[in-house]
Amino acid sequence: MEHVLLYLRVFLVGGVVCLIGQILINKTKITSARILVSFLLLGAVLEAVGLFKYIEEFGKAGITVPIVGFGSSLVNGAIEGAKEGLLQACTGGMAAVSGGLTAAIVFGFVFALIFKSHPNKR
């Protein structure tokens, strides 16, 4: 039962984040690139002021899977690094998301070699 509730919360929080994005798209005709950057910065700000961890406690993957979580990881890495020194404060963000970035670059490149372009693009 506890698990069902957890997944329901994940669904709810993740759904609401995407819903806000869709409202922005419908109302302002904003491009998807700008949506992604805005949500990334939103996550960065939420992390910087310390609110992100409360949302994460409640929504788990509902808030970490959206790009908001990517912004949060970047800033969290920097904050953790700042405890060690100035150098680590600057490199901590990139280090925290190095796994995801590497994956995106490697899979992006490999799949571009394997797959052909599809005509019906967004």
Next chain:
Amino acid sequence: MIDSKQYQEYVHQNAQKSNEWLTLTLAFVIGGIICMIGQGFSDLYAYLFPKWEQKDVATLTSITMIFLGSFFTGLGWYDKLGAYAGAGTIIPITGFANSVVSPAIEFRKEGIVFGTMAKMFLVAGPIIVSGVGVSVAVGIIYYIIGLF
């Protein structure tokens, strides 16, 4: 009585309204489902690797989601889903993967170096630059605050 032109306008307005509700619902449901899939992998990895730290589980989960986003973009399925789900497929991390793989495949015809390698950062570039910029700024601010 309303003439046919007014009627068409009326139908058009209603269609737009129902369309808007449909896009919002689909974005909510698909976005929520993608996040639940992420939670599923996170729980699976926490179970498989009980000695791992939470942040390593999170990293592997991100990598898995990015792999899935890239793979289904390559197959052309992700963009088909995106035509219905809108922000539901853009905002999850799988959408970030999609924004990398899509141009990488699309610009393949312009060559491997200046096509695929250069253009794969068309959308990801602004994301990485703004994200890293903010993280360095916050890091420095936290470092200075920590001095006192």
